[in-house]
Amino acid sequence: MSKVGFRDRASAAIKSKEALATAAGAKRFTERRIQAAESFPAMEAARDEAQRIRLHTLANLDRYLEQFAQSATNAGNFVHWATDGEEANKIVLRIAEESESRLVVKSKSMVTEEIELNHTLEEAGIEVVETDLGEFIIQLAGETPSHIIAPVVHKTRKQIGELFAEKIGVDLTEDPEELNAAARFYLRTKFLEADLGISGVNFGVADTGSISLVTNEGNGRLTTTAPRVHIAVMGMERLVPTIRDLGVMLEVLARSATGQALTSYSTVITGPRQPDDADGPDELHIIIVDNGRSNVLGQSTAEILGCIRCGACLNVCPVYRESGGHAYGTTYSGPVGAVLVPSLLGLQDWGDLAQASSLCGACLEACPVRIDLPRMLIELRQRRVAQRLATPGLRRAIKTYAAAATRPTAFRVMMRAGGLAARFRPTTSGWMTSLPAMGKKWTSTRDFPSPETRTFHQRWKKSR
């Protein structure tokens, strides 16, 4: 168990500015997603197709990885394999050193957050500048993203204005256009001076060796074309078999993530600059990162690797909305984080994330590739029980209850006992304001119904 778990972090976040801003943003994203889906008659069919593509890719991942690496090499890329974050960071650092890079511009990438790449580069004295507006704000604030696609959803315009005034010396404003212009101005010189551009990969295309990136700010294109060297860091599961499959994925991704029919900039890059090209990097490196993923492939939660990082499950999740993304304590938050993180990093330290759900099912309903998140949360809870990580009080309660529920006479006695006990603790309203032991966790904020003095079983027997 981590010393401070989800419950403590979430409790501290409730009703905070951060959580309220998150809830408002999450609701806006959800409204847009629903509108986009409703205005696209083929949405459900596209979701089915996207799910089929992702599951097929995962089932044949070894083959598609090999094909991707071969096609990408043929296209003139350097392909690297990293078993974990440390190895991936070392490869990046080596490329940075070999290319004598002093300044790195980055476009938004969750996998580089996961492996804490910026930290490694900065320790080596290399300046790293995040160029996605949200990530740029996060970097100025010294924070981590609280949402997969909207890293700064937890901040208000006012907070961002104050941050810009303090960190990049612009006049205090809350106007989004002015703030945006200030960031553009600041970043423009960075793009021009940068030696190395680092991006993530939304999808790698196995048959062409292409990498695809979607952004709404154009920063992805500058990151991947202006500097001399481009490194794309890709989670090993982010493949689709063909360009045609990529089209399907981009259709559901944009609609599910931001409610757009298509993201403003959908880029497909196949290799570095060619002799006839006007621009582009001299070298393009693709680092394929495992970092626990091949271990997840063998688990009952393997389907989570089908995730396309749209954030729709975060936006609909009432737990995420109330607690905010930072309560999850790691890169991936919301329902996808609650499944992915314990699967990647183990139940001992991260298993409590699997409890952070009322199993309401809103995530499954929203997921463009129909990942059965509630089922996998239950799978993780089953593993916790098997590893004796469930709380002893809960274990006792469930075992006692199950023993009674499989013995009808014992069950009826147990149900009647509640009514008997209630007779000794009469209430005027029929509701109790305090319960002992585990019950306190309910009655600290809610009344609990006093058991009826006669159970339904008793009433039935009497009436017939």
Place this chain on the structure above:
Amino acid sequence: MKQSVVQLFVTCLVDSLFPSVGESTIAILEGQGLTVEFPFDQTCCGQPAFNAGFQKEAKSMARHIVEVLHDTQGPIISPSGSCAEMLTHHGPELLANDPDIAPKAREVASRVRELTAFLVNDLGITNVGARVEEQRAAYHSSCHGLRGLGIDDEPRQLLQQVEGLEFAELPEAETCCGFGGIFSIEMPEISTAMLDSKIENLMSTGADVLVGGDVGCLMHIEGGLRRRGIAIQVAHIATILRKGNG
């Protein structure tokens, strides 16, 4: 399916905490000319153990309830979308690899109906002749009935036909109230925050009564309203549909 006889699966929460909901369910079904039987050895659908990850215990509970319900005839009616969903989907899943019971679990699942879905979809009835004193009602869509069984319009149709009841749409009706069974005790702070959001939405409707189809969610919401001293009534839909029907 022979429909003159129906079985009542009352659920453990109704059994011990809200037995009158079971009695109202019987009254509504009898009002439709049905004979209601109550398999007396019924206990719990196993969902508390299943959701908490106690698979062995969930299986033994599912096995028991399947054995009890298998030996009956007619639709199995439950005043709970959540327990009906457990018997419909997760029971057969849990028992799929036990050849002696798997077919029985699937047979039981095929007969299980949530009360409002049974009235509207199987019997084709939206007006059960209920009438109440003039009041404004909001409806909370409980998650498992809504997303697991697709129950959404059925309770609304029934409520709209109740004489004296003015129907108010609850904003974010489909958002979880934070009950989630064990979740409400394992994560009490987040559960309560979700409840507070639900109550805030409820207050905005000006409703006199909140109606729902699952006593789990309803006792969570009512417990919250009572603690906060808010005088909005909470009622299971069976209680409302029975009114004026004796």
